[in-house]
Amino acid sequence: MDIKENIDNILEKIKVAAEKSGRKSEDIILIAVSKTVDWEKAKEAVEAGVNNLGENRVQEITNKYEQFDNLNLNSNVNWHMIGHLQKNKVKYIIDKVNLIHSVENLELANEINKRAAQHNLISNVLIELNIGEEESKFGISDENVIEFVKSLEQFEHIKVLGLMTVAPYAENPEDVRWVFKKMKEIYNNISNINLRNTEMKYLSMGMTNDFEIAIEEGSNIVRIGTAIFGARDYTKKGY
Numbered sequence: 185m186d187i188k189e190n191i192d193n194i195l196e197k198i199k200v201a202a203e204k205s206g207r208k209s210e211d212i213i214l215i216a217v218s219k220t221v222d223w224e225k226a227k228e229a230v231e232a233g234v235n236n237l238g239e240n241r242v243q244e245i246t247n248k249y250e251q252f253d254n255l256n257l258n259s260n261v262n263w264h265m266i267g268h269l270q271k272n273k274v275k276y277i278i279d280k281v282n283l284i285h286s287v288e289n290l291e292l293a294n295e296i297n298k299r300a301a302q303h304n305l306i307s308n309v310l311i312e313l314n315i316g317e318e319e320s321k322f323g324i325s326d327e328n329v330i331e332f333v334k335s336l337e338q339f340e341h342i343k344v345l346g347l348m349t350v351a352p353y354a355e356n357p358e359d360v361r362w363v364f365k366k367m368k369e370i371y372n373n374i375s376n377i378n379l380r381n382t383e384m385k386y387l388s389m390g391m392t393n394d395f396e397i398a399i400e401e402g403s404n405i406v407r408i409g410t411a412i413f414g415a416r417d418y419t420k421k422g423y
């Protein structure tokens with residue numbers, strides 16, 4: 185398992201997929217998803233040139249953030265909260281993360297706004313959509329997204345920078361291409377609405393199994409764990 189080699193492989197694939205959609209590899213942000221992985225390995229990814237780390241648990245962000253802080257590494261790293269975020273935990277990460285990908289209800293947005301105000305900052309967020317309509321998944325439906333993004337306009341300390349989704353798992357990623365197409369369509373629709381605190385800039389979609397298809401359909405943030413760090417060990421403490 186060579187993290188640097190894995191990253192170089194992925195960057196090459198990102199380049200090919202980006203070119204297929206008329207873009208350059210620099211237009212695509214690679215997030216190394218370091219959930220369940222030790223901070224030393226996350227550090228290796230950063231040393232291999234990845235400046236964006238994604239976590240889906242608050243505790244893992246704060247733990248790794250602290251380790252990185254001790255080594256003065258946080259100036260090189262953007263932390264991304266990509267998982268379901270509980271309201272009562274917003275306060276632990278509000279001043280540490282650069283982008284929260286998983287805003288999907290008004291109560292959460294309200295809490296993020298409140299905590300951001302306390303730190304005198306503007307919190308960058310994405311709205312999480314559930315396009316595959318899986319019951320077990322988080323995210324709002326495409327019918328409700330316009331109304332939802334409008335309802336976020338009241339928050340002075342939130343900036344909406346785009347959309348995020350987790351596509352349903354498919355053996356053949358071609359089977360979920362339609363999800364990415366749909367996301368891009370919604371993204372374009374929202375771009376055409378004039379909202380004080382919304383600027384459609386990021387489309388966060390694509391994981392190990394489907395990132396090339398996602399990029400072909402317009403993704404500019406991919407979140408990749410397994411292909412960088414190997415299969416996750418969920419039997420470890422805390423999982």
Ligand SMILES: *Cc1c(COP(=O)(O)O)cnc(C)c1O
Nearest residue numbers: 217240266391392407408409410
């Ligand atoms: C775990 C996770 C990923 C990375 O998944 P891989 O298939 O390991 O690349 C991406 N996005 C979210 C929201 C995740 O929870």
